Amino acid sequence: MKRVTLALTVALAAGLSAPAADAQTLKTVKDRGMLSCGVSQGLPGFSSPDDKGNWTGIDVDVCRAIAAAIFNDTTKVKYVPLSAKDRFTALQSGEIDVLSRNTTWTISRDTSLGANFTGVTYYDGQGFMVKKSLKVNSALELNSASVCVQTGTTTELNLADYFKANNMKYEVIAFGTIDEAIKAYESGRCDAFTDDSSGLYASRLKLANPADHIVLPEIISKEPLGPMVRHGDDQWFDLVKWTLFAMITAEEMGITQKNVDEMTKSDKPEVKRVLGTDGNLGEQLGVTKDWVVRIVKSVGNYGEVFDRNVGAGSPLGISRGINNLWNKGGIQYAPPIR
Amino acid sequence: MSTEARKPPPQIALKLKRALGGRSGWNGVAVQLAFAAILAWIAYEIVANASANLETQHIAAGFGFLTNNAGFDVSQSLISYSGSDTYLRVFVVGLLNTLLVSVIGIVFATVIGFVVALCRLSPNWLLSRVGGIYVETIRNLPLLFQILFWYLAVLAALPNPRQSISLSVPDIAALIRAMAQLPAWPPNVGIAFISNRGLVIPRPVGEAGLEPFLAVLGLGIVASLALRLYARRALFQRGQMIHIWPYVLTFLVGLPLITIAIFGLPFTFELPQLKGFNFVGGTRVIPEFVALTVALSTYTAAFIAEIVRAGILSVHKGQMEAGSSLGLSRGATLRLIVVPQAMRVIVPPLTNQYLNLTKNSSLAVAIGYPDLVSVWAGTALSQTGQAIEIIATTMGVYLLISLVTSAIMSVYGWRLNRSLGA
Numbered sequence: 001m002k003r004v005t006l007a008l009t010v011a012l013a014a015g016l017s018a019p020a021a022d023a024q025t026l027k028t029v030k031d032r033g034m035l036s037c038g039v040s041q042g043l044p045g046f047s048s049p050d051d052k053g054n055w056t057g058i059d060v061d062v063c064r065a066i067a068a069a070i071f072n073d074t075t076k077v078k079y080v081p082l083s084a085k086d087r088f089t090a091l092q093s094g095e096i097d098v099l100s101r102n103t104t105w106t107i108s109r110d111t112s113l114g115a116n117f118t119g120v121t122y123y124d125g126q127g128f129m130v131k132k133s134l135k136v137n138s139a140l141e142l143n144s145a146s147v148c149v150q151t152g153t154t155t156e157l158n159l160a161d162y163f164k165a166n167n168m169k170y171e172v173i174a175f176g177t178i179d180e181a182i183k184a185y186e187s188g189r190c191d192a193f194t195d196d197s198s199g200l201y202a203s204r205l206k207l208a209n210p211a212d213h214i215v216l217p218e219i220i221s222k223e224p225l226g227p228m229v230r231h232g233d234d235q236w237f238d239l240v241k242w243t244l245f246a247m248i249t250a251e252e253m254g255i256t257q258k259n260v261d262e263m264t265k266s267d268k269p270e271v272k273r274v275l276g277t278d279g280n281l282g283e284q285l286g287v288t289k290d291w292v293v294r295i296v297k298s299v300g301n302y303g304e305v306f307d308r309n310v311g312a313g314s315p316l317g318i319s320r321g322i323n324n325l326w327n328k329g330g331i332q333y334a335p336p337i338r
Numbered sequence: 339m340s341t342e343a344r345k346p347p348p349q350i351a352l353k354l355k356r357a358l359g360g361r362s363g364w365n366g367v368a369v370q371l372a373f374a375a376i377l378a379w380i381a382y383e384i385v386a387n388a389s390a391n392l393e394t395q396h397i398a399a400g401f402g403f404l405t406n407n408a409g410f411d412v413s414q415s416l417i418s419y420s421g422s423d424t425y426l427r428v429f430v431v432g433l434l435n436t437l438l439v440s441v442i443g444i445v446f447a448t449v450i451g452f453v454v455a456l457c458r459l460s461p462n463w464l465l466s467r468v469g470g471i472y473v474e475t476i477r478n479l480p481l482l483f484q485i486l487f488w489y490l491a492v493l494a495a496l497p498n499p500r501q502s503i504s505l506s507v508p509d510i511a512a513l514i515r516a517m518a519q520l521p522a523w524p525p526n527v528g529i530a531f532i533s534n535r536g537l538v539i540p541r542p543v544g545e546a547g548l549e550p551f552l553a554v555l556g557l558g559i560v561a562s563l564a565l566r567l568y569a570r571r572a573l574f575q576r577g578q579m580i581h582i583w584p585y586v587l588t589f590l591v592g593l594p595l596i597t598i599a600i601f602g603l604p605f606t607f608e609l610p611q612l613k614g615f616n617f618v619g620g621t622r623v624i625p626e627f628v629a630l631t632v633a634l635s636t637y638t639a640a641f642i643a644e645i646v647r648a649g650i651l652s653v654h655k656g657q658m659e660a661g662s663s664l665g666l667s668r669g670a671t672l673r674l675i676v677v678p679q680a681m682r683v684i685v686p687p688l689t690n691q692y693l694n695l696t697k698n699s700s701l702a703v704a705i706g707y708p709d710l711v712s713v714w715a716g717t718a719l720s721q722t723g724q725a726i727e728i729i730a731t732t733m734g735v736y737l738l739i740s741l742v743t744s745a746i747m748s749v750y751g752w753r754l755n756r757s758l759g760a
Contacts, residue, residue: 085720092397113723114397144614146535152720156410160421171616172411174717175706184706187494188534191615231395
């Protein structure tokens, strides 16, 4: 017993003194045979489990696309549901390889958390939801209201800014999870519920009578949501970043889940470069030449992912808006793959 | 005198040897020192490694963030607080909210616990059954479930502010009207309102007569206490019974009233009024606080009741019989003879329950009550991302609160033992 204790102590001490800032996430993921991906605890359209425990959503599809690029198998993802306040600690401590959890890109998060955003999967903005029976038509009529919010979010900060800027009083009730906040709003504890507007539409679906609630027209903030990785591993940063760009590029070039096999026979130089029939761009990224083929075949291009999860093909029915491609009136834009 | 002669000469080395080595002598000392050195080395490695890793990953470290603006608001605060205050102030706000719910919870839990224990011990069949059912039901349901029950099932069922239950008893309304010196009484204005936003009550606002009033009241309390001490001494030493209540009444009621007559009202009341979505003015007790306090105190009370029951049963029943044979009533026997002896058994496990209640108050985050864990280890942590600093301070604070509670209870237990001559 004593010897075991001693051995453990030595092992612990040795383990701690080794340089722990492991900069080889890709190798770790490959060795493990599994991508560990931090997602939300259930936000329809972004990341939520169905009754069989299968995760779906735009954020989930980013994880699946990364798994497709590495393993050619979208099931090799372990989803770790995280509350807003636990998400960064989970990433910092190495519990997850990538955080894909409707997280807003801000300068302080880039600089002080030891992590970087890799891009924007969804351009969002914060809004308010109220009961129709309150007969409120604008967020500016919310003076003296009680507002439910999820704690540890940029939402909480924007809320304080907005009411201060408009010289209005309010009471904030901050909950640990979005479900608790929604439940309190539904019970009448709060007059309004605030979140990213995509989140409002998603949460409204969970209410007993979605038609009794309206989302107010004001968008009070910029909320670019995207995946996040740890500092200090540029190879991994590049892979996650370009996985999203690959999906956007695929949409731009008209490569879809259905026609991707046909497209590999294309002799357009740029399509050949993207699909890896020419050059070795994928290998430089640490994966195979046909990485984009793998991603699009198993997950789809950005437009398909958007449509399936939050767009016209989903219960949320959100229009593309600014999330459309740059050449179709939106601001989704990927640097060239060459 | 003789003990002094037998004592070995005070040598620090010998004392050290005995304290550290025990029976193994100097070998034992060496092993202990080596073990302490290894512990210190491990601690150093943990700190050094963590700070090196934080640096390589460019994660902000240190306590510089304390002076930054927090930027978020908090629903309940005992000190003035707004989003433009610092993180340090957020910490204090959270700490005070935790202390508030803990102290009030402890008081209620103790009172309910004692009452339930006495019910269980009562010869009345109905009372003892009710006490038994209370204990068995409450202590066997998870605390988080009870908190959610009070919050989501009981308090959320209250009407919204526009249809709130108004507590405007006409007579009291008239009295308050006179005190508030309202020129015209607005129609349909209540004094207190209960709704799903909590309980709103009038808020006392200090007036010109406040300072003399408080001074007279303070002097009155001091004088009453001194008088009580004197009366007790007279009773125990000379067997002389002095009725002090007429004097106490004069000190605590008569003189303050005269002061009010001379200097004017000490305070008036600011009445709550429904404006927009919520009540403006008055003081509000938020439902999160009520749910948490009720759940914590009823839950802990079930355990305290069993502790008190065990303590009272541990006193030999001959004591009770002796009390009756002296002609003391059942209540007086309990109060003067049984409970003081039972307290010796009760205090140590009671301390545990107080500590449990304080620590359990961190479940507040589930219902949005802004306690230390919710606003500090929750919101502030994820806004700054400085997990190590924030978790360390939170742990330190809970440790400190617990140590202070146990110290107070130890002093109480020590005084109790001394007064019982044990």
